[in-house]
Amino acid sequence: xxxxxxxxxxxxxxxxxxxxxxxxxxxxxxxxxxxxxxxxxxxxxxxxxxxxxxxxxxxxxxxxxxxxxxxxxxxxxxxxxxxxxxxxxxxxxxxxxxxxxxxxxxxxxxxxxxxxxxxxxxxx
Amino acid sequence: xxxxxxxxxxxxxxxxxxxxxxxxxxxxxxxxxxxxxxxxxxxxxxxxxxxxxxxxxxxxxxxxxxxxxxxxxxxxxxxxxxxxxxxxxxxxxxxxxxxxxxxxxxxxxxxxxxxxxxxxxxxxxxxxxxxxxxxxxxxxxxxxxxxxxxxxxxxxxxxxxxxxxxxxxxxxxxxxxxxxxxxxxxxxxxxxxxxxxxxxxxxxxxxxxxxxxxxxxxxxxxxxxxxxxxxxxxxxxxxxxxx
Numbered sequence: 023x024x025x026x027x028x029x030x031x032x033x034x035x036x037x038x039x040x041x042x043x044x045x046x047x048x049x050x051x052x053x054x055x056x057x058x059x060x061x062x063x064x065x066x067x068x069x070x071x072x073x074x075x076x077x078x079x080x081x082x083x084x085x086x087x088x089x090x091x092x093x094x095x096x097x098x099x100x101x102x103x104x105x106x107x108x109x110x111x112x113x114x115x116x117x118x119x120x121x122x123x124x125x126x127x128x129x130x131x132x133x134x135x136x137x138x139x140x141x142x143x144x145x146x
Numbered sequence: 147x148x149x150x151x152x153x154x155x156x157x158x159x160x161x162x163x164x165x166x167x168x169x170x171x172x173x174x175x176x177x178x179x180x181x182x183x184x185x186x187x188x189x190x191x192x193x194x195x196x197x198x199x200x201x202x203x204x205x206x207x208x209x210x211x212x213x214x215x216x217x218x219x220x221x222x223x224x225x226x227x228x229x230x231x232x233x234x235x236x237x238x239x240x241x242x243x244x245x246x247x248x249x250x251x252x253x254x255x256x257x258x259x260x261x262x263x264x265x266x267x268x269x270x271x272x273x274x275x276x277x278x279x280x281x282x283x284x285x286x287x288x289x290x291x292x293x294x295x296x297x298x299x300x301x302x303x304x305x306x307x308x309x310x311x312x313x314x315x316x317x318x319x320x321x322x323x324x325x326x327x328x329x330x331x332x333x334x335x336x337x338x339x340x341x342x343x344x345x346x347x348x349x350x351x352x353x354x355x356x357x358x359x360x361x362x363x364x365x366x367x368x369x370x371x372x373x374x375x376x377x378x379x380x381x382x383x384x385x386x387x388x389x
Contacts, residue, residue, distance in 0.1 A: 145188070
C-alpha cells in the first residue's frame with residue numbers, strides 16, 4: 023500500500039491516507055491517482071478551482087518526501103507553478119502529481135496561501 | 147459573502163452568491179448568463195479570469211470553472227459563456243437556470259490574464275466558447291496606451307459559432323491597430339489555426355518579440371504553444387489556457 027501523509031500549514035491536524043494506486047481513480051477531478059484524486063477520494067479537501075484541469079494553482083502542494091516517486095511534471099504544470107506563491111523546488115500541482123508506486127511514501131504540505139485564494143476583496 | 151462548511155483538513159472556502167439577471171442564447175447550444183452579486187456589490191476581476199461555480203451533481207457539490215466573458219470596467223452584471231457538451235451535467239445544470247435563480251461560486255481565479263498590455267505586438271488565438279476570456283483581454287489591450295499591433299484569430303466549426311461576431315467586426319473597424327480574422331474550420335479547427343500561426347508568425351518573418359494568448363479546448367492548444375516556443379518566442383511570452 024502507498025502512503026500519503028498530508029500536513030497543513032494552517033495548523034489543521036495531519037492526515038494519513040493508505041491506498042492502492044492501482045485502484046485509481048478515487049474521485050472525479052484531477053489525473054487519476056494524483057494527490058488531488060487521492061485526497062478527494064478519501065474525504066480530504068484540496069482546493070481545485072479549475073476542476074483539476076491544470077488551469078490554475080489552487081491545488082499547489084509542497085512535497086516534503088517522495089518527490090522522485092511522483093510522475094513527472096508536464097511543461098503545462100511547470101508554466102502554472104511559475105505563478106504559484108511560495109514556489110519551492112519540490113512544488114507540484116496536486117491535480118497533476120500522480121502516485122504510481124504501490125510502496126511510495128509521500129509527505130506533502132498544503133501551503134497557507136495561494137495566489138488565487140478567494141477573499142472579500144473580490145467584492146467592491 | 148456567505149459562509150460554507152469548512153472542508154475536512156483544508157482551506158475554509160469562501161463563497162459568493164449571484165443572481166441570474168439575464169440569459170442570452172448565442173446558438174441553440176451556446177448560452178451566456180449575466181450575473182450580479184446578491185450582495186449588491188461589484189465583482190472585481192482581471193480580464194481572463196474565471197469563476198468556480200458550485201454545481202450539485204448527484205449527491206455532492208462540485209466546482210466547475212467558467213471564464214468571465216465581460217469587461218471588468220462594465221459596472222452591470224458580469225457574463226459567463228458556455229456550451230452544451232455531451233454528457234456534461236455541469237453545463238446542463240447551468241442551462242436549466244432561469245432569470246432570478248441564484249448560484250454560489252468562488253473566485254475569481256486564474257493567471258491567464260492581461261492587466262496591462264505588453265509593449266509588444268499582441269496575438270490572440272481562440273476557438274469556440276474559448277473566446278470568453280479573450281474578449282475582455284482584447285478590450286483591455288485595446289484600451290492600453292500602447293499602439294502596438296493587436297491580432298485576433300478566432301475559429302469555430304461554422305459561422306453561427308463565431309460568438310460576438312458583430313462586436314468583433316465593429317472593434318476591427320474602429321481600432322486602427324487591430325486585425326481580426328474569423329476562421330470557419332469544420333472538424334479541423336486546430337489544423338487551420340496551426341497553419342495560420344505558422345504562416346504568419348513563424349515562417350512569415352524573423353520577429354520573435356510578439357506575445358501570444360491562446361485559449362481553447364484540447365491538445366491543439368499545446369500544439370500551438372509548442373509551435374511558437376519551438377520557433378524561438380520567449381516561453382513567458384506564449385500564454386495559454388487549455389480546457
